[in-house]
């Protein structure tokens with residue numbers, strides 16, 4: 001491809017897809033943009049699904065990212081409810097047989113809720129707006145909820161259910177929840193949010209089998225049953241439609257640091273599905289975070305139009321649980337030490353107000369805060385440049 005493409009087809013009408021289309025226009029792209037989405041809904045925001053939409057605080061209309069009038073204004077040819085089934089050289093094929101020929105493609109198909117072997121069809125998952133409606137409906141009359149997986153979505157749903165006085169049991173295979181995302185010290189603080197919120201958290205729990213619509217047996221012989229069962233064990237990249245393309249889809253879509261798909265000129269990938277080259281670690285890395293999808297979309301749109309691109313900003317993630325906002329800036333996976341900056345949760349004190357720093361050697365690589373947005377903001381600018389431990393601890397000591 002030389003110069004700007006004439007037609008960009010964006011496959012996946014979630015956050016990464018719509019942001020890419022919008023950013024293409026913002027970058028001055030004058031050509032044709034098609035946006036293809038498997039779901040019947042216009043692009044919507046997922047974080048509120050397990051928060052304000054589930055609790056009923058927000059009407060679903062509030063999470064629409066781009067409605068029809070704005071799609072028209074932007075000149076985006078949107079096709080919803082029609083999944084892509086194949087990517088050929090120079091064309092995307094849709095389930096209804098339509099072929100969209102183009103000279104640039106953006107893969108933004110996200111992840112699907114991962115399912116466990118033997119998982120009953122009646123078990124709830126939470127990935128889409130329709131999943132949220134189904135769960136909301138089930139919880140309306142439930143007295144008990146069993147959640148398999150103490151991930152962020154599971155913990156948020158647990159909090160929402162406890163607020164309605166529903167008895168909640170959460171099963172976690174690891175000894176400490178959130179270990180992979182936050183490490184064991186901070187994972188233990190998150191575990192306290194669950195237990196202090198009245199959740200029966202069973203760690204080290206090995207699921208033996210599902211025994212009915214909403215009951216399970218654990219490997220230690222325990223039988224658990226509840227009115228509603230939610231399985232929240234992460235996501236699997238939506239890649240089936242790329243079969244036959246030659247793209248190595250063993251862990252997402254492999255891309256360089258501008259989102260260009262390896263070995264496939266004219267194709268980019270953004271969001272949860274995309275494994276971008278990580279300049280820090282040197283390997284590829286998929287980030288299932290809202291800000292990553294948004295930041296990547298801006299880079300990809302500029303790269304498509306041939307404009308300069310800046311490196312991705314420092315990663316950021318948040319979760320709302322039991323009335324507290326958990327915020328994470330940076331890369332805890334790079335750290336070897338965690339030190340408290342404010343608050344005493346790491347020593348068993350109150351969780352709210354606690355801020356901790358992750359260091360790799362002498363350098364700051366991440367900051368986590370619990371209900372402390374102002375304090376997190378104070379350290380945020382220090383994470384990107386990897387400030388020294390001395391500088392960070394001096395700032396903490398200043399109050």
Ligand SMILES: Cc1cc2nc3c(=O)[nH]c(=O)nc-3n(C[C@H](O)[C@H](O)[C@H](O)COP(=O)(O)OP(=O)(O)OC[C@H]3O[C@@H](n4cnc5c(N)ncnc54)[C@H](O)[C@@H]3O)c2cc1C
Nearest residue numbers: 012014015016038046047083084109110271272288289290
């Ligand atoms: C319940 C929930 C809560 C979350 N909370 C937070 C949070 O608090 N903080 C945070 O940072 N992140 C959160 N996230 C993660 C965040 O929403 C995602 O990282 C973000 O949506 C990723 O955007 P995406 O475009 O890659 O994928 P998505 O937004 O999932 O969009 C992908 C779209 O592609 C469509 N698609 C799939 N296959 C095809 C196909 N073959 N053809 C056409 N379309 C297809 C899908 O239907 C979907 O609409 C949450 C996610 C969920 C599910």
